Amino acid sequence: MNLPAFFFVGLLVHFVFFASIFDIYFTSPLVHGMTPQHTQLQPPAKRLVLFVADGLRADVFYELDEHGNSRAPYLRDIIENRGSWGVSHTRVPTESRPGHVALIAGFYEDVSAVAKGWKENPVEFDSVFNESKYTWSWGSPDILPMFAKGASGDHIYTHCYSAEKEDFATQDASKLDTWVFDGVKDFFRSAQNNQTLLSKLNENKIVLFLHLLGLDTNGHAHRPSSREYKLNVKRVDEGVKEIVSILEDFYGNDGHTAFVFTSDHGMTDWGSHGAGHPSETLTPLVAWGAGVGYSQRTASQYFEDDFLKEWKLENWKRLDVNQADVAPLMASLIGIPFPLNSVGTLPLEYLNSSDLYKSECILTNAVQILEQFKVKMAQKKETTLSFLFTPFKLLSESRQLDILKRVRFFISQQKYDEAITLSKTLISLALEGLSYYHTYDRIFLGISVVLGFMGWTSYVILIIIKMHTNLTRAIQNTDQVSTTFFSYGFATAGVLIIIFLIIQTSPWMYYVYCLLPLPVWYAVVTEFKTIQDLLTFLSACPLGHSIGFFFLFAVGIEILVFSFFYRSTLTIALIAFAGWPLMHRWIQGMNGLKMITLSWTLLCSLLAIFPMMPVVGRESDITPVTGAGLLTLLLSFFSLVPFWNQKSKHIQGKYLTVLLLQMLNLTLSIYIVHSTHASLGQKMGLPLINQIVSWTTLAFSLVVPLLSPTRVFQRLLSIFVSLMSTYLLLSTGYEALFPLVLSCLMFVWINIEQETLQYSGNSFKQKLSSIDFSCSTDITQFRQLSVDDIRRSFFFVFFIVTAFFGTGNIASINSFDPASVYCFLTVFSPFVMGALMMWKILIPFVLVMCAFETVQITVQLSSKSLFLIVLVISDIMALHFFFLVKDYGSWLDIGTSISHYVIVMSMTIFLMLLSGLAQVLTTKKIKFWRRTKHHAT
Template sequence: MGIPVFILAGLLVHCVFLVSIFEIYFSSPLVHGMTPQQTPLPPPAKRLVLFVADGLRADSLYELNSNNTPQAPYLRGILENNGSWGISHTRVPTESRPGHVALIAGFYEDVSAVAKGWKENPVEFDSVFNESKYTWSWGSPDILPMFAKGATGDHVYTFCYTAESEDFGAQDAAELDMWVFDHVKSFFNSSRSNQTLFSALNEEKVVLFLHLLGIDTNGHAHRPNSREYKENIKKVDEGVKEIASMIDNFYGNDGKTAFILTSDHGMTDWGSHGAGHPSETLTPLIVWGAGVNYPQKVTSQFFEDNFLKEWKLENLKRLDVNQADIAPLMASLIGVPFPLNSVGTLPLEYLNNSAHFKAESMFTNAVQILEQFKVTKHMVKKGISLNNSCCYVPLSDSEQINFLKKARLYIQQQKYDEAVSLCKTLINLALEGLSYYHTYDRLFLGLSIAVSFVGWTAYVILVIIKTHTNLTKTIQESTVLFYSFAFVGMIIAFFLLIQTCPWTYYVYCLLPVPVWYAVVRELPLIQDLAANLLSLRIGQSMGFLLVCALGIEILVFSFFYRSTLTIGLLVFAGWPVITQLWVQAKTTALIWTLLCVLLAIFPLMPVVGREPNIPLVIATGLLTLLISCFSLTSLCNSKNKYRNNEDLKVHFYQMLSVALSTYVVSSTHDSLKNKQGLPVLNQIISWMTLVSSSVLPLLSPTFLFQRLFSILLSLMSIYLLLSTGYEALFPLVLSGLMFVWISMEQEALQHYGLSLKPKLAVFNFSYATDITQFRQLHLDDVRRAFFFVFFIVTAFFGTGNIASVNSFDPASVYCFLTVFSPFMMGGLLVLKVVIPFVLVSCAFEAVQVTTQLSSKRYSKCCFCISKHFFFLVKDYGSWLDIGTRYKLKYSEGCLFQGIFLLCKSAFFSHFFYLSSPCSISHYVLVMSLTIFMMLMNGLAQLLTTQRLELPRRTKHHFT
């Protein structure tokens, strides 16, 4: 297989591996075709008012001020005298869209919604709003339209402010909430002169939804412990008081209005959300009004978080719920059908109603979830045409009937407690059954991907050995072998066809066939390799394998514990001593050791975003300018001749760009601190810097260190604009280590006698592409490939972790924009993450050409190293929490029973049960990393070898 074909095949295979995680583990759980279920008894409330204070933390609302006064006096009075309260536990990702979907629709958003920016509906779903008679909503254009878009008919009305109003740099984001309160008041005032609207408002099953975004915006801009955040809570408290009083007066205090205040997610102390920290997942829930229990006094109660004493609420019963439980609570209060896809369990302790009503409501809840179970089961069994006995045993058809009959009998006999208990059992079994059928094909598809992965890894190793060693290179051409694999593929396709599987199943299940065919064709090479391995000394072989395994495990652990990278870098610091390189290059070795130790500090630092430090960013910019001045001086004194001083001009422009970036960072954050917004001039400079910095390196000379330094200056000017703290120093230190790494590899090349040491000062990238100069692969090249992978991982985890990427912290992009734009902000965040990758990739490009080895050969070694991660990734964790562990239950009689038994083997158990747990973010990062290294290799070659020539001025001589 030629190199271009191999790379293309590698990209396709790894893209399949990457996409498979979403198909296998994170496909949408939603099903359609259920019958709506509604409690037959009259509801306690005619209308419901839902306040969602976006980004409000539970502790921020419940805690007392330093003078023991409540943060929100009105809501504190409600939970102490009029209603029930507790904590709503959210799931990650703690973002606005999935939080509101859980609140209003009762199910937890699947991962596919992220591609829509958490705005539009990737799938249509039912909600409390859709089931209501009328719903009026006020608030953000990012949230309200998705519930109106998915509603049937024309009964969900939205009133939104403009997207430009969501400005993190605005003078007071609380104005967003004031806008909502003012428009609700105007709406009710106008209804008195509009008979149609007045009649609609007096209907039953009416919902009023107030989405309050100001707290979230102020939290992002000023942090949750800021005065602005706390003042916003007070304004929301006052607004809720006014709206509740106005609504009660409007309806003549008829006592038929239920009120709920909660939040979609919380927020970290550093102003971000998206991950699973308790400050993000613990949100307040206060319910009062028609049909709601009054405060319940208790002598003692225990919760693991120990917040009650801190909040001075230890004597008021705290009623915690899962976020999805709020949807059935709302449906029960106003008597609408439970949302069809809701997986929430009705929290009965919030209800102040008869035992009969509670039992009927719980029965309705159980039947509603059971309806989803039935539809999901039917969809799965419909595809299993050869063996239709697959069944979730605890909830077979007969068991379902028994549960329903027994629960109905208990209600008729007025044994309401027994009926409620039985319904809760039925709900739990139905939810487990939903998970069972939803993940029915998961193990089978996971095995197919695993077999493909093992085969592809083996093939890459064989390609490396075949291409870069003197072992047997003949291919075993066999017609029998080809037709045997073709026959296996036809059998697999036949089974998938009769089960009416989606086309993606064909890709995942048939991929192992060509992959393993390519491996088996190399049987002579495998035999030759085995013979050579047996001839080696066992001690040497085991020692090399042990060192490789240890190095890879350090990489793996770094995905979970950033501090592991510190250990690796400290080991790297001793590399010159271990290999005796310090003898021939003491100065370079000393600098290498110092930079390794300095870089090792970063993984021990807090995750970026917690504590902004703008003076440190400015100091980094000044340090970069100082280094640039020394570089400019050396360029002027060098023997290289610059044509028309063009190269010096490029260097000067890059220094000017760094200076402007430093100024913009300082000016922008001062302006935002004074609540004057983002200056237009600063925004223009930032975007111009972003565009120009991608071109300026291509105008610089292609001499090794000059081109690499030019790339560093251009990327630093962008990185400074995206920095808020100590991370600004990271690419500078990383680049310094990369420069020394290049020199150290030259020393190592000479030390091992592989080549004479070329002069790096005169080395030119543009002359280093002659393939005839490339040598064969040596064992030391594996170490270089490992260094590259390690530095790539360090580039990502050096200043952050998975949670810091999941979490949304807009402070990094304030120099570019302050108006909320998820895709634009996300793109800038990705750019910030990519910049250290580019620096490492360009340095590695310099290493591979100066050591006279093709980058494609190094890349193959890197791919082999990175593949180990696949078998250490679990599907549970979610981003950080979504997903479930494999459950091998109730597989008796299944079509793939034989495959299930095979999966219990030691091989499969080792890879899928004993490996370290990981999240979807870890898996996506690992799989993307492999593809990303291919793309980075191409980008590095472009940045290092290509040069743009500016048109020269023609000098006219007059005689």
């Protein structure tokens, strides 16, 4: 297989492996066709008001300020005297869309829905709003429309401000909340003179939804500990008080209005969310009004987070819920059908109603979840061969009927406690059954993917041995009989698998997962001659050498895997790397330590500091950004000194001009960062000229290096300076120093690898300064692979992992912190902001990849052979993480385990793509047309 074909097939295979995780773990939990369930008894409330303070942390809301006063005195008074309170626990990802879906629709939307659409619904779903008689909502254009789209009938009315108002650089984002409160006030004033609207507002089963985005915006812009954020909490409290007063006046204090105040997610100390830190997953919940019980005084209560004493609320009973539980609570308060796909359990302790109403509501809750279970089971039964179908044994049809009959009997006998307990048991079993059928195909798909993984990795190893080593015989005759046998055998297996999947009416991606291992393993078994040669070689090697090699290789892989859980692992490994040249054989022939060895040791030690630092984003500090920029300028200047007195065509003239312009642009980037943060600090917004310069720098960062000469040193310097200009614009603190140290270490690595080549006795050794990228082709003819090349490939993967986790971790990468992109835009735009932050993450990748391209040239080895080893290492890591994926435990553990796999698979795919980008950056050159000189005759 030629290189382009192999690259294409490899990319395709890895995309399949990447997609598999979404079909196995991120599939939509929704089913359709259920019958709506609601309680026939009279509900305690006629109307419901839902306040969602976007991005409000539980601790900031509940705790007292430095003077011992509450930041939300009105809601605090409700907690202590006339309402119920607790903590609503969210799930990962802690983003706005999944949070609101859980609150209003009662189910936890799969993670992929965030990527499919921020405002549009990837799948239509039922909600409390849809089941209401009428719903009026005010707030963000990112949230409100998704609950109106797909609703049955025309009964959900939205009032949204323009997206441009969601600006992180505004003087005070609490104006977003003020807009909502003013809109509600104007709405009720206008209703007095509008008989149609007045009539609708006096109907039963209506909902008012106030989405308050100011706290989220202020938290991103100024951090949750800021004065702006805390004052916004007070503004929200005042607004809630005003709205309650208006409603009481409007309805004449009829006592039929229920109120719920909560948040969709919290926020980290540095103003981000998206991961599973407690500051993101703990949100406040306060309910009061019609149908809601008063806070109960208690002598003692215990919670693992131990916040009660800090909040001074240890004497008021705290009622914690899961976020999806809020939807059935709201449905019960106004007597509407439970959302069809809700998986929440009604928190009965919040209800202040008769025991009969409570037991009827919890039974309705159980039947509604049981309906989903039945539909899910029927769907799975229809798509599975009868002799292969294994039902959920804990909830058979007879068991369902028995529980329902017993609950009805207990209610008729007024044994409400027994009825409630049994209903909760039914809910628990139904939810367990839903999970069982939702993950029914998981083992089957997992085995298919693992077989594909193992086959692909084995094939790549065989290709390496066959094409790039001396382990195999020069001429291998193909056994036609064996090849024909394998062909018919795998073809038959493929036909049987297709028939099996057709009978089961499986989704089309199942065909891909199940059939992919066949061609991969066919390619493996047809290389049986290579396998024989490998086994012969291993049997001839000393057993101790073989065990030692595989042990070191396994330890290296485990170090890489362990670093995903503990960043400090990278620090330990880098300290060990610092002494590597001292132990290498070629250092023994030197008279003392060379400067290059000292540089390697120093730079490894400096780089080892970064994984020990707090993750980026806790506090903005422009001083390190300035320092990184000035150091880069200094290094760039000194790197040009040797060329000033040379008459080199490669550095003089326009190429020198290009490098000087890059240094000027770097200086400009330093100024833009200072100017932008100063302007935002004064709440004057993002200056237009700064925005234009930032986008221009980004646009030309990949083009300008192509104007420089293709000699190794000049081109690498140009790439580094150009990307560093962009990285500074995306930096908020010490991380700006990271690519500087990393790039210096990469340059030293290139030099050291050339020294190891010289020691190996290779007759071809070209000076680094004279190597030209444009003249380097695939130079397999120079030599075959050696054990040292496995070490080089491992170093590359290690530096890639270091580039990824050097300044962050899984939580910081999953979290949304827009402070990094303020030089480019401040108006909320999730996809543009996400793309910019992704490019920031990829810049160190590009620097390492360019260094690896240079290493391949300096050691005179085929780029294909080294990259194949890298592919094997990364695929073994990916398979490792595939086995570590969890579907149990805390949602932080589940989300993190899935993130590990997704990141490694993304890294593998990105490495393939970045390899092409690095080759373009290092080898391509833009040549401007120039006029031909005419000489006099």
